[in-house]
Amino acid sequence: MARNEEKAQSMLNRFIALKAEEKKKPKERRPYLASECRDLAEADKWRQQIMREIGRKVAEIQNEGLGEHRLRDLNDEINKLIREKGHWERRIVELGGPNYTKHSAKMTDLEGNIVDVPNPGGRGPGYRYFGAAKKLPGVKELFEKPPELRKRRSRHDIYKRIDASYYGYRDEEDGVLEKLEGPAEEKLRSEAVQEWNRLEEIRREARKSVKSGEVVTMSATAAARELLHEEEEDVVEEERKKEREMMEKLEEKERQFVVHVPLPDEKEIEKMILEKKKMELLNKYVSEGLLEEQSEAKSMLNIQN
Numbered sequence: 602m603a604r605n606e607e608k609a610q611s612m613l614n615r616f617i618a619l620k621a622e623e624k625k626k627p628k629e630r631r632p633y634l635a636s637e638c639r640d641l642a643e644a645d646k647w648r649q650q651i652m653r654e655i656g657r658k659v660a661e662i663q664n665e666g667l668g669e670h671r672l673r674d675l676n677d678e679i680n681k682l683i684r685e686k687g688h689w690e691r692r693i694v695e696l697g698g699p700n701y702t703k704h705s706a707k708m709t710d711l712e713g714n715i716v717d718v719p720n721p722g723g724r725g726p727g728y729r730y731f732g733a734a735k736k737l738p739g740v741k742e743l744f745e746k747p748p749e750l751r752k753r754r755s756r757h758d759i760y761k762r763i764d765a766s767y768y769g770y771r772d773e774e775d776g777v778l779e780k781l782e783g784p785a786e787e788k789l790r791s792e793a794v795q796e797w798n799r800l801e802e803i804r805r806e807a808r809k810s811v812k813s814g815e816v817v818t819m820s821a822t823a824a825a826r827e828l829l830h831e832e833e834e835d836v837v838e839e840e841r842k843k844e845r846e847m848m849e850k851l852e853e854k855e856r857q858f859v860v861h862v863p864l865p866d867e868k869e870i871e872k873m874i875l876e877k878k879k880m881e882l883l884n885k886y887v888s889e890g891l892l893e894e895q896s897e898a899k900s901m902l903n904i905q906n
Contacts, residue, residue, distance in 0.1 A: 635685075635692040644696060648689040655682045662732035669737060676734040683729065 631647050638644045661667075662675045690701045730740055765771055772778045865873070883892060 635688040638689075638692060639696075641693065641696040641698050644689055644693050645698065648686060648693065648701070651682050651686045651689065655679055655686070658682070659731050662734060665733040665736070667733070672732075672734045672737060676730055679731055680728055 631650065632638055635644070635647075638647065658675055658679050662672060662679065665672075667675070687702070694700050730737075730743075734740060735744060
C-alpha cells in the first residue's frame with residue numbers, strides 16, 4: 602500500500618507541476634539584436650539580465666582550481682556579455698534612456714590600479730581579464746609594469762637648473778649674510794686704514810730727516826727699513842728672474858750638438874739607396890760570373906758607375 606500511495610503522490614506532484622507550468626507565460630527570449638527592441642523598459646530589463654549573468658560568471662571565474670581552459674572560456678563568455686551589454690546601453694540611449702557607459706567600471710591590474718588593455722581588433726573597449734584569468738601564463742605579463750629606466754641627465758638638462766643663486770649672487774637678498782659680514786668688513790677696513798696711515802707717517806718722517814740733514818736714529822733706520830721692505834722684495838725678485846733666464850740660456854747652449862763630420866744631403870742619400878737596390882736586384886737575377894764580366898768591362902772602359 603505504501604508503494605502505491607507513493608506512486609500516486611508522485612504522479613500528483615507531477616500533475617500539479619505541469620498545471621503550474623501551463624499557467625505561466627512562455628519564457629521570453631532575449632532578442633539577438635538590440636536594435637529589434639522598441640521599448641525602453643524592455644531594453645533596461647535585458648540589460649539587467651545580462652548584468653546578472655556577468656555577475657555569476659565573474660564570481661565563478663574567481664576559483665583558480667577550474668583549470669586554464671575553463672578559465673579562458675569563462676573569460677571569453679564574460680567579454681562577450683560585456684560587448685552585448687554595451688549594445689543594449691547604446692540602444693537605451695537611442696530610446697531616450699540614461700547613459701550607463703559614463704559610470705562603467707575600469708580595467709584594473711592585480712594590485713587594483715587602473716590599466717588600459719588595447720583591443721587588437723580596434724573596435725570598442727579592449728579585451729578584459731577577470732579573477733583568476735589575470736594570473737594565467739601570458740596574461741600576467743600584461744599587467745606587470747616594466748621597470749622604470751632612469752634617464753641620464755644631459756649637460757643641457759643640468760645647465761637648465763643653474764641660475765643666479767647657484768653662483769651665490771642672491772646670498773645677500775635674505776639679509777643674513779650681510780649681518781654676519783658687516784662687522785668683519787668694517788674691522789678689516791679700519792685695520793687697512795690704520796696700516797696705511799702708519800706707513801704714511803713713516804714716509805713723512807724719513808723725508809723730513811733727509812731734507813734737514815739730521816742724524817738718522819735707530820728708530821728712523823728701522824722705519825726706513827720697514828718702509829723699503831717691499832721695494833727690496835721687488836728687486837730681489839727681479840734678480841732671481843734674471844738668474845733664472847741666464848741658467849736657461851746656458852742649458853740651451855749645452856743642448857746644442859756640434860757636428861764635426863760632414864753629413865750627406867738628401868740627393869746623396871737617395872743615390873746611395875738607389876745603388877743599393879740595384880745591387881740587390883743584380884744579386885737576385887744575375888749570376889756571379891756575369892757580374893765579374895760586367896765589372897771588368899766597366900774597368901776597361903773606365904766607367905765609374
